[in-house]
Amino acid sequence: MYMLTRQLSRRLLIIAILLATMLVSPLRAQSNAQPWWQHAIFYEIYPRSFADSNNDGLGDLRGITSKLDYLHTLGVDAIWISPCYPSPQFDFGYDVADYENIDPMYGTLADFDALAREAHKRNIRVIMDFVVNHSSHQHPWFLESKSSRNAPRRDWYIWRDGKGPGLPPNNWESSFGGSAWTFDPTTGQYYYHYFEAEQPDLNWRNPAVEKAMFDVTRFWRKHGVDGFRLDAVDLLFEDPDLKDNPVLPGKNEFGDPQMTDKFNDNLPQVHDELRRLRKVTDANGQVLIGETWTDNIDELKAYYGPHQDEIQLPMDFMFTTVKSLSAPDFRKQIELVESAGGWPVFVISNHDIVRSYTRYADGKNNDQIAKLMAGMYLTLRGTPILYYGEELGMENHDPVRKEDVKDPLGQHGWPEQKGRDGERTPMQWDASRNAGFTQGTPWLPVDPAYTTYNVAAESTNPDSILNFYRRLLAMRHLSPALLDGDYTPIGQNGPNVLAYLRRSGKETILVALNFSNSTQPFDLNSAAQGTIQAKTEVLLSTSAAKDAANGQQHTLLLSPYAVYIARINP
Ligand code: NOJ
Numbered sequence: 001m002y003m004l005t006r007q008l009s010r011r012l013l014i015i016a017i018l019l020a021t022m023l024v025s026p027l028r029a030q031s032n033a034q035p036w037w038q039h040a041i042f043y044e045i046y047p048r049s050f051a052d053s054n055n056d057g058l059g060d061l062r063g064i065t066s067k068l069d070y071l072h073t074l075g076v077d078a079i080w081i082s083p084c085y086p087s088p089q090f091d092f093g094y095d096v097a098d099y100e101n102i103d104p105m106y107g108t109l110a111d112f113d114a115l116a117r118e119a120h121k122r123n124i125r126v127i128m129d130f131v132v133n134h135s136s137h138q139h140p141w142f143l144e145s146k147s148s149r150n151a152p153r154r155d156w157y158i159w160r161d162g163k164g165p166g167l168p169p170n171n172w173e174s175s176f177g178g179s180a181w182t183f184d185p186t187t188g189q190y191y192y193h194y195f196e197a198e199q200p201d202l203n204w205r206n207p208a209v210e211k212a213m214f215d216v217t218r219f220w221r222k223h224g225v226d227g228f229r230l231d232a233v234d235l236l237f238e239d240p241d242l243k244d245n246p247v248l249p250g251k252n253e254f255g256d257p258q259m260t261d262k263f264n265d266n267l268p269q270v271h272d273e274l275r276r277l278r279k280v281t282d283a284n285g286q287v288l289i290g291e292t293w294t295d296n297i298d299e300l301k302a303y304y305g306p307h308q309d310e311i312q313l314p315m316d317f318m319f320t321t322v323k324s325l326s327a328p329d330f331r332k333q334i335e336l337v338e339s340a341g342g343w344p345v346f347v348i349s350n351h352d353i354v355r356s357y358t359r360y361a362d363g364k365n366n367d368q369i370a371k372l373m374a375g376m377y378l379t380l381r382g383t384p385i386l387y388y389g390e391e392l393g394m395e396n397h398d399p400v401r402k403e404d405v406k407d408p409l410g411q412h413g414w415p416e417q418k419g420r421d422g423e424r425t426p427m428q429w430d431a432s433r434n435a436g437f438t439q440g441t442p443w444l445p446v447d448p449a450y451t452t453y454n455v456a457a458e459s460t461n462p463d464s465i466l467n468f469y470r471r472l473l474a475m476r477h478l479s480p481a482l483l484d485g486d487y488t489p490i491g492q493n494g495p496n497v498l499a500y501l502r503r504s505g506k507e508t509i510l511v512a513l514n515f516s517n518s519t520q521p522f523d524l525n526s527a528a529q530g531t532i533q534a535k536t537e538v539l540l541s542t543s544a545a546k547d548a549a550n551g552q553q554h555t556l557l558l559s560p561y562a563v564y565i566a567r568i569n570p
Contacts, residue, residue, distance in 0.1 A: 037227070037287045037313060038343055039483050040077035040125065041378075041473055042385040046351045047084050047106055048092060049426050050388055052438035059426075059437070061107040065115045068122055070455065074391060074466075075473030078125040080229045080289065082351060084112075085131075088138050090198035091408060092424075093129075094231060095136035099216040109223070116224030125226035127289065132213060133232040134199040141212075142200050149187050156209050157200045158192040160242065171244045172264050177254030177412040180264070194235050194264065196408055204236045204273060214280045227287035230311065234293060236270050239263035253416040271302060274310040289345070289385070290314035297336045304342035313345045313383055320353055325360050325369065327498040327515040331489060334380060334500075338487055344382030348373055349390050355423050358396040365517060367393055368561040371468045371542060372513055375563030376498065378472050379511045381487040389427050391469040392458055397447035398422035406444060430456035471540055475565070479539075481507040496520045497558060501568075508568040510536065514558035522556040522564075536566040 033039075051063030061084065071079065083093035084106040093103070102112050116126045135142055144153040160169040160181075168181035168190050174197075181190040182197040192201050202209050217228065248258040274288075281288055290311040294300045296318075303314035316337050322329045337344045348356035360369050370393045378384050388394075399405045399421050402414045410419015421444055428450040429436030435450035447453075458464035476482045485504035491497060496516040502509045514520045524536070541564040556564060 034484060035287075035312070036125070037078070037383060039477075040383060041075055041476070042078045042080055042127070042289070042383060043071060043074075043076040044080045044082065044350055044385060044387045046082045046388060046424055048443060049424050049437070051427060051429070052440065052442075055439040056105075057438050057440040057443050058105055060105065061102065061111040061115050065111075065118050068115075068118050068124060071124060072122040074470060075477060076124060076386070078127055078226065079119065080127040080385070081129065083129045083131055083231075088136055088198065090136070090196055092406075094131055095134075095138075095196070095199045096131050097136040097138045098140075099135075099213075100219045113223055120224060126224060127227045127229055127287075128220055128225050129231055130216070130228035131231040132202070133235045134193060134195060134201045137198045137200055141202075145200075146184055146186055146191070149189070153208075155206050156203055158203050158238065159187070159189045160192070161188075162190055170242045171247070171257075171259070172242075172261075173245075173252075173256050173259060176409055177256060192238065194232070201235070201238070204269075205240070210273070210276070214277065217277075217281055217284055217286060221284040221286060225286065227289065228281070229289040229291065231291050233274070233290050233311075234266045234270060235264065236273055237267040239267065253413045266299065271305065271310060274303070275305060278305070278309055278311075287312050293317050297340055300337070301340040301342070304340065308342065312343065314342070315345045315347050315385065317347070319346055319377075320348060320356075325362075325372075325515050327494060327496055327513070330376065330515070331492070331498055334487070335489065338381070344380065345385065346377040346380055346382050347385045347387070348377055349387040349423065350385075351387070351424055352420055353423065355387070355394060355396045356390065357393050358422075361395070362517065365561050366395075367465055368542065370465050371563055372515070372561045374465075374469055374472055375511070375540075375565065376513055378469075378476060379482055379502065379509070379565060381485065381502065386469075387423075391466050392428055392453045392455065393465040394425070394428060394453060395447060395449060396422035397425045397445065397449075428454040430454050475539055479507060479509060480504040481509040481567075485509065491522070494522075497522050509539070510564075510566045510568055512556060512558060512562075512564040514560060514562040517560045519560065520558045522558055524556065535569050537569055538564070538566045540565045 045064060047059050047064065050059040051067050052059050053062035053066060054060060083096060084102055085093065085096045086098040086101050086103045087093045087095050088097060102109050119126050141153050141156050144151050145157045162168055168179045172180040174180045175194060176196050180192055180194055182193060183190050193199050194201055204210060243263045245259045245262050248260065250258045252258050278288065288311045290303055290313065292300060292303045292314040300314060300316055303311045319333050322333055356373055357366065357370050360373060362369065398418050405411050405414060405419050405421060407419030407421050409417060410421060425444045426435055426437035426442045426446050431451045431454055434442050435446045435454055437446065455466065458466035461467065481502040481504045485502035488501040488503060490501060491499045497512055497514055497520050499512040499522065512522050542562050558564060
């Protein structure tokens with residue numbers, strides 16, 4: 001009898017555990033396949049501009065929570081929220097005054113918990129922006145550090161004597177203009193800041209700084225955070241001897257001498273540190289995304305780590321610097337990224353760069369070009385990161401007068417550098433006042449195009465950019481080839497058409513993209529050197545390409561900027 005009761009209670013226990021696993025962790029359902037982040041669509045939210053729940057003109061966390069169903073329907077699997085920590089907002093949150101709380105303008109920690117809970121219910125992971133290189137000048141660490149040369153946290157930041165009266169320790173420049181050193185009369189020394197003076201650089205050579213920052217990742221794990229986007233990660237270390245940077249001819253947009261950041265950017269120690277950080281985030285079950293601006297593919301390759309033990313998702317920003325809509329230029333960059341040996345990460349827009357809609361618009365085929373860009377980067381091998389509003393065809397809406405500029409970069413660099421306000425305007429939800437973003441006064445003006453380009457209007461238009469994104473993302477989620485297949489370029493020398501196969505063991509998908517403003521014939525068989533013998537099944541194409549495909553079996557006539565995606569059936 002005793003044995004029987006024991007067996008029964010063991011069985012009940014196992015059933016309870018199984019049920020609990022099924023109920024509490026829908027996110028882990030695929031854990032034995034690829035890591036989740038390889039199949040995920042990421043979406044960057046700039047919280048000031050996404051959705052305002054209390055009508056103070058600034059977006060907030062409750063606003064984001066209220067839009068999770070929209071994101072879920074769009075096909076988003078993870079949101080990266082740009083900084084929402086307490087901050088005096090000199091750089092709109094990239095100046096963090098407390099790494100373990102939420103700024104009241106965005107809500108409370110309880111609001112964050114609710115957001116994470118609701119996101120997870122919809123299988124959407126949550127990524128925090130982790131501003132690792134610098135804090136705010138109002139962070140208690142810095143306030144203590146600056147208080148005295150003997151302060152216990154003095155060495156948490158980088159303090160040095162000047163070269164002489166009024167002369168900073170060296171020639172390093174701030175990327176926001178002027179010297180990277182600010183004199184602090186309290187202790188008669190200079191402190192270093194790669195960005196604004198209100199953003200002092202943390203001293204990562206100090207183990208106490210490392211420990212404090214690693215603890216931050218553990219704090220957010222407890223609040224449901226699934227990973228971090230590492231801000232300005234290339235800048236963690238500086239040459240300890242503070243050697244002057246090499247000066248180049250000419251001036252930059254702030255009127256300062258041009259120079260290379262040889263001694264304060266991309267030092268080898270960055271990689272040692274990333275390997276240590278990765279151990280911590282691995283133990284937390286968190287993924288790392290890198291803000292990895294690189295000059296060449298070797299630098300990008302290095303961020304994956306010698307044993308894939310640094311950043312899982314280093315963003316390739318060289319992709320965003322392809323200047324014109326050129327099939328050969330994009331083909332070349334894709335091949336370079338493919339050659340880096342890691343899992344590629346593609347972005348076309350973010351809060352620091354002019355929106356891709358504006359970068360590539362020709363004034364005539366703008367919407368079709370937006371679809372072309374999506375048709376490309378959402379079908380490549382790798383993880384895409386969308387930027388809010390990109391799925392609507394949001395464009396840059398730049399300030400025209402200096403007095404309207406909010407971004408410090410634009411305030412210092414005007415008129416040559418207009419700043420980043422243009423790509424940070426409010427999300428366009430509907431055609432009502434302020435695009436449905438707020439009932440108050442939005443912190444930045446809404447782009448006038450919102451009356452046409454908004455979620456509500458585009459949802460009812462089958463040909464809208466939004467519905468194109470929705471179809472594309474739905475298709476991608478269901479396609480083994482698009483999720484995991486290899487990338488094989490075809491028609492490699494074509495000047496106008498970018499075409500490739502994505503092949504997994506289970507499926508082959510063909511993507512053909514017309515990067516020109518004229519109709520282009522595309523002979524599938526010769527481009528693929530006879531490998532496409534079988535019938536194609538069109539999965540998604542812009543209408544003109546579809547019509548052409550119905551003509552001859554293997555010769556497509558691709559209309560200007562056409563997107564053609566087909567399954568090759570054996
Ligand atoms: C990169 C961020 O993306 C940008 O917005 C910010 O100004 C700098 N880092 C400084 O944190």
